[in-house]
């Protein structure tokens with residue numbers, strides 16, 4: 001488990017800003033507090049798994065980080081920059097990436113063409129959107145497809161992929177945009193039990209190779225334990241624990257919160 005070197009009295013000026021920092025982040029809607037004073041900082045390259053029962057506020061927290069919603073209190077910082085008032089596309093430009101299930105996949109286009117379009121969007125070539133998409137298939141596309149273990153399906157129609165392969169494609173679309181911080185909301189949802197291990201390996205490879213920071217909501221315990229440097233545990237909108245997986249799971253507050261409830 002990588003831990004930041006802590007020297008008593010060490011100058012903090014030389015330490016890089018956290019890739020993601022949430023300060024007292026809250027979101028209320030219709031009088032209900034959905035996200036309640038969440039504070040955490042993820043180091044660059046760190047893998048943080050966000051867990052908590054259904055309705056804990058995990059997706060709402062992601063929406064605040066990506067800018068889909070504005071907090072009622074608190075701040076969101078990306079690499080030290082306060083982005084609380086920024087729109088989602090501005091955060092995307094800063095290297096924030098988030099998967100949106102199947103909505104961004106063109107079912108009739110091939111796997112390679114889909115990735116090519118995403119790479120084009122990144123380079124600001126989107127005005128040439130309707131040019132033959134295949135022309136956008138370059139080394140970057142091939143590299144991304146290799147990384148997510150989808151190279152052998154390059155020519156396949158995206159609409160015909162298995163659930164597991166669709167998730168790999170979504171990840172490829174995200175990577176084509178060159179993100180530094182990736183938000184994954186339940187990437188294993190709808191994926192067959194047999195494909196979970198494979199997809200876990202892909203996510204691990206992506207994070208190691210690209211050295212990006214990952215914040216992932218996931219329920220599969222074996223996946224969390226394999227991938228996560230730290231677990232952030234949410235309950236009723238608040239952060240109960242933020243620590244190494246074993247430490248977080250052993251926390252009496254966490255155990256009490258989960259008594260009889262599936263993670």
Ligand SMILES: Nc1ncnc2c1ncn2[C@@H]1O[C@H](COP(=O)(O)OP(=O)(O)O)[C@@H](O)[C@H]1O
Pocket residue numbers: 029030034052053054055056057058059060061
């Ligand atoms: N736009 C919204 N308006 C009102 N309530 C919402 C809205 N979005 C989420 N909620 C409520 O906030 C709570 C947390 O939801 P969510 O963030 O989706 O939880 P999780 O992802 O942890 O399952 C739920 O009770 C949900 O009904």
Ligand SMILES: [Mg+2]
Pocket residue numbers: 058059060
């Ligand atoms: Mg959710």
